Amino acid sequence: MRNRDLSFWLFIMPVLVSLCLVIIVPFIYGFIYSFTNWNGLVATEFIGFKNYITLFKDEEFRASIWFTTKFAVTSVILLNFLGLGLAMLVTRKMKSSNFMRTVFFMPNLIGGLILGFIWQFIFISVFGSLGDLLGIEALTGWLSTTATGFWGLVILTSWQMAGYIMIIYIAYLENIPKDLIEAAKIDGASSFQRFRNITFPLVAPAFTVSMFLTLSGSFKIYDQNLSLTNGGPYNSTQMAAMNIVKTAFTENKMAYAQSQAVIFFLIIAFVAVTQVYYNKKREVDL
Amino acid sequence: MRSKNCFVSLISVLLVSIFALVGCSASDDEGKKVASGDQVTIDILQFKVEIKEQFEALVKVYEKEHPNVKINVKTVGGGADYGGLLKTSFSSGEAPDIFNVGGPSAVEEYREYLADVSDTEAAKTANEGTLNTVTDGDKVLGLPINQEGYGLIYNKRIFKEAGINPDEIVTFKDLESAAETLDSQKEKLGIDAVFALAAKEKWVIGNHLANIFFAPEFNNDILEAFDAKTIPFEKSNELKRHLDLENKYSVQPVLSLDYSQQVEQLFSLERVAMIQQGNWIYNSVYDMDPELAENGIGILPVPLEGYEGKIPTGVPSYWAVNSASDPEKVQASKEFLNWMYTSETGKNAVLEDFKFIPAYQNYDATKIADPLSQQIYDYASKGNTIEGWVFLASPTSWSQEVLGVNMQKYLSGSMEWEDVISQSRAKWEEERK
Numbered sequence: 001m002r003n004r005d006l007s008f009w010l011f012i013m014p015v016l017v018s019l020c021l022v023i024i025v026p027f028i029y030g031f032i033y034s035f036t037n038w039n040g041l042v043a044t045e046f047i048g049f050k051n052y053i054t055l056f057k058d059e060e061f062r063a064s065i066w067f068t069t070k071f072a073v074t075s076v077i078l079l080n081f082l083g084l085g086l087a088m089l090v091t092r093k094m095k096s097s098n099f100m101r102t103v104f105f106m107p108n109l110i111g112g113l114i115l116g117f118i119w120q121f122i123f124i125s126v127f128g129s130l131g132d133l134l135g136i137e138a139l140t141g142w143l144s145t146t147a148t149g150f151w152g153l154v155i156l157t158s159w160q161m162a163g164y165i166m167i168i169y170i171a172y173l174e175n176i177p178k179d180l181i182e183a184a185k186i187d188g189a190s191s192f193q194r195f196r197n198i199t200f201p202l203v204a205p206a207f208t209v210s211m212f213l214t215l216s217g218s219f220k221i222y223d224q225n226l227s228l229t230n231g232g233p234y235n236s237t238q239m240a241a242m243n244i245v246k247t248a249f250t251e252n253k254m255a256y257a258q259s260q261a262v263i264f265f266l267i268i269a270f271v272a273v274t275q276v277y278y279n280k281k282r283e284v285d286l
Numbered sequence: 287m288r289s290k291n292c293f294v295s296l297i298s299v300l301l302v303s304i305f306a307l308v309g310c311s312a313s314d315d316e317g318k319k320v321a322s323g324d325q326v327t328i329d330i331l332q333f334k335v336e337i338k339e340q341f342e343a344l345v346k347v348y349e350k351e352h353p354n355v356k357i358n359v360k361t362v363g364g365g366a367d368y369g370g371l372l373k374t375s376f377s378s379g380e381a382p383d384i385f386n387v388g389g390p391s392a393v394e395e396y397r398e399y400l401a402d403v404s405d406t407e408a409a410k411t412a413n414e415g416t417l418n419t420v421t422d423g424d425k426v427l428g429l430p431i432n433q434e435g436y437g438l439i440y441n442k443r444i445f446k447e448a449g450i451n452p453d454e455i456v457t458f459k460d461l462e463s464a465a466e467t468l469d470s471q472k473e474k475l476g477i478d479a480v481f482a483l484a485a486k487e488k489w490v491i492g493n494h495l496a497n498i499f500f501a502p503e504f505n506n507d508i509l510e511a512f513d514a515k516t517i518p519f520e521k522s523n524e525l526k527r528h529l530d531l532e533n534k535y536s537v538q539p540v541l542s543l544d545y546s547q548q549v550e551q552l553f554s555l556e557r558v559a560m561i562q563q564g565n566w567i568y569n570s571v572y573d574m575d576p577e578l579a580e581n582g583i584g585i586l587p588v589p590l591e592g593y594e595g596k597i598p599t600g601v602p603s604y605w606a607v608n609s610a611s612d613p614e615k616v617q618a619s620k621e622f623l624n625w626m627y628t629s630e631t632g633k634n635a636v637l638e639d640f641k642f643i644p645a646y647q648n649y650d651a652t653k654i655a656d657p658l659s660q661q662i663y664d665y666a667s668k669g670n671t672i673e674g675w676v677f678l679a680s681p682t683s684w685s686q687e688v689l690g691v692n693m694q695k696y697l698s699g700s701m702e703w704e705d706v707i708s709q710s711r712a713k714w715e716e717e718r719k
Binding site for chain 2: 040249
């Protein structure tokens with residue numbers, strides 16, 4: 001702590017000031033506003049916990065939180081599975097592996113909003129025509145039911161994020177000492193045994209990183225949701241972030257939306273803190 | 287050594303912050319000078335994306351005629367969230383001088399920012415009834431942008447080949463039998479289905495379709511609906527009947543069918559015979575198929591018992607002048623709006639470039655550019671209209687987020703019609719307590 005003299009504080013001042021201005025101050029403001037009847041223009045009175053009481057009776061908000069949770073859990077599992085799978089694929093000694101890494105990572109470079117519209121076309125028009133052509137009922141009518149909307153979102157996010165997660169796994173996979181694998185080979189371990197007993201435990205730290213990224217990412221998702229389903233049909237595929245934006249800007253209940261955001265923040269914070277806690281604990285164990 | 291470093295960094299940080307502050311204040315001063323000088327700058331934030339270029343062209347003409355006025359136009363709309371942006375710009379102190387307000391709820395919300403425009407000529411020549419929403423005693427708080435109307439837009443060629451005369455479709459029975467006839471000849475006519483019901487768009491069903499059936503309960507008066515504590519829904523069975531008909535003969539699945547599929551993919555490519563939409567689709571159809579847009583389409587009223595042959599028209603939105611701006615800006619803004627709707631140049635642009643149905647008198651109706659608007663203007667001039675888009679006066683977002691969503695649930699089969707009505711009514715009452 002000795003080097004934290006005046007110049008230390010001066011140098012971090014610009015960052016500290018802007019962090020305060022754009023994150024901390026608005027956060028505190030928002031927290032205060034959630035106890036008022038603010039409509040975006042004026043707040044006339046403090047109404048205490050009324051917003052929070054309404055919130056717990058708000059079925060739509062509850063449904064959106066539940067939908068987000070389901071979505072997050074499914075996509076976290078799928079994303080890590082796919083990410084690891086792709087990473088294993090491109091770390092084999094193949095000629096095309098560099099090219100494939102690029103290809104798998106590419107979707108991540110396209111903005112979520114555009115991806116949503118592209119996949120909307122694929123789900124509705126391409127799937128529809130394929131279904132008609134091959135006579136497969138299951139391919140038609142995508143995004144018109146809650147279930148297909150849900151899986152549409154999961155497929156879209158997996159496709160977009162898997163490449164990114166793959167990069168993380170590649171880093172860990174390439175750090176596995178070759179002699180361990182070779183020794184196991186000589187001892188006669190099958191490829192599944194090698195994966196199960198050597199590769200898997202050694203990339204385990206990558207899980208924590210990927211888990212954190214995918215979990216918080218899936219919880220906060222908004223643009224893909226907006227462009228792919230826009231909450232439809234009948235707001236049943238509406239995620240928490242979208243519900244909050246809608247309450248604030250379409251329904252004009254700014255203060256109420258603010259209280260939703262506070263609750264949403266608490267949920268995400270809880271999830272993140274729990275995860276960091278386990279993360280630390282495991283690092284000690286290792 | 288360390289103290290020297292510390293000193294250098296202290297100086298540099300100070301310098302940086304001073305420069306930053308000086309930079310800010312300098313630009314502030316500049317802004318003020320321009321505003322208080324002869325030059326007046328007006329900021330417009332408007333949401334009609336479809337007239338963006340034409341509007342900017344008209345603004346250029348105005349700037350040429352009035353060298354001391356400079357107008358900045360910002361257009362945000364279509365899929366984007368205009369209401370949200372407007373609110374943000376107000377709360378961040380960057381409020382525009384001219385902006386758009388929709389229905390009475392928006393007027394209520396922004397009331398303290400709306401300047402009185404009753405002294406303009408445009409306000410005096412506005413069509414009867416179009417100022418209802420924005421009248422506050424003697425004051426007029428906005429100027430109607432245009433009038434719009436909607437109904438069932440049909441493809442003339444397909445109707446002709448199926449042997450249907452659109453003029454004979456007056457009652458629900460007529461519409462039903464026309465739909466049956468079209469449906470039975472689908473192969474021959476080369477269409478996918480009779481209708482394309484864009485039920486993904488909550489505004490298509492929750493705002494427009496439903497409005498036809500509940501506007502008469504409020505005597506078609508927006509302000510009456512705005513004060514109403516409840517909504518009777520006496521004609522809910524007629525609404526159900528009509529929704530069922532469109533759904534039955536529509537391209538499926540309706541719940542993922544959106545506006546662009548409905549208008550561009552299906553209607554403009556002549557794959558369906560009829561869609562429930564309004565005169566605003568003209569430009570989209572024109573872009574796809576100019577021939578079809580100019581000669582091949584017409585509009586029918588949605589049949590409603592007791593109101594057959596009447597088209598619902600309304601003023602979707604108003605121009606408002608921000609009363610919190612500097613007085614000279616307010617004055618310049620009013621002059622500009624007045625010029626747009628009363629000068630010859632402005633009138634021509636409104637009719638021919640914007641392709642608006644004017645909400646003002648003294649316009650040459652034959653100049654209305656597209657056949658849909660002209661037909662609606664015909665209905666209007668014969669008094670065959672249901673005045674007032676009452677959905678604009680429902681509790682904020684009720685018509686889409688409550689009624690629209692419930693109608694979607696009904697279409698998906700997960701809600702009974704009685705529940706659609708009773709739950710929507712309960713929500714209305716709760717909001718208006």
